[in-house]
Amino acid sequence: MQFCLVGQRTFEYCGRKEDRALLNIIFGDVENAVYHPPTYFDNQYEDEWIMDPLTVAMIKDIDRSDVVGTHLIQSPVLGPISTKEISGGVKTLILMAFDKSGRIFNASACGDNCAKWIVELGKKADLTINLHHVMDFSSVPVFDALILNTGVVVHSYEEYLKETLVIKER
């Protein structure tokens, strides 16, 4: 049994029967969650994360930019930029992928264009994210996620939307 504090309520949920990675979503204020991941990223990122093929792909997709080196990214709009100048959304995705501190990151710092990457990251390893809004996952019509507020596992964007309607913390 695992527990999670959301606002003034403690949610408990059981481990899953299937042994596979799952995306877990908590809506609302979560104690000790990182509310502004881009600032946390600026102060905590590791150089080795930037050259990882996953990071290179996310930066290419979200920021339309190319990773030239650990400390240099080529942006079509801003020109050559440092790692700290990539978008807040992609910084948050990189934290979700590589940060092993166990922290829960506020995915509402990401635009909806990051949703498909969040689903992908949730397939590779267990990922728990915090949301303060109903993120648009319509770019991924079929995905599995455990909504921690209700304990329900959803398997599609449609089910996700229906489930969020009953969550007052959203």
Place this chain on the structure above:
Amino acid sequence: MKGKYHIVVQNKRLRYELNIRRNITMIRGDSATGKTTLINLLEQAAVLGESSGVEVFCERPRRTLSGNDWNVVLPNIHEQIIFLDEENRFVKSQEFAAAVKASDNYFVIVLQLVM
């Protein structure tokens, strides 16, 4: 404050043009579309003026608002266009909502979520 105001914020590489016509304007969009950069440019212009290399054209005074002392600063700002980033947690507070309602400024809030 009433009326419609055209704002241009630019440097050598970027140019933003906005028409602000209401007391609250929200700017939202995908990641990496330049929302935070707009706020950063305005902050640089506010702190360093012309020497920031950022040009801001608007017939109304404009500024950014951030930090935990917003409730001390805001009562002393009148008839300006105020830009805020939603990363400031106070933006979601009831206290801030009440302050905006009572204010004679225009507010432009950069956000990424539905409020």
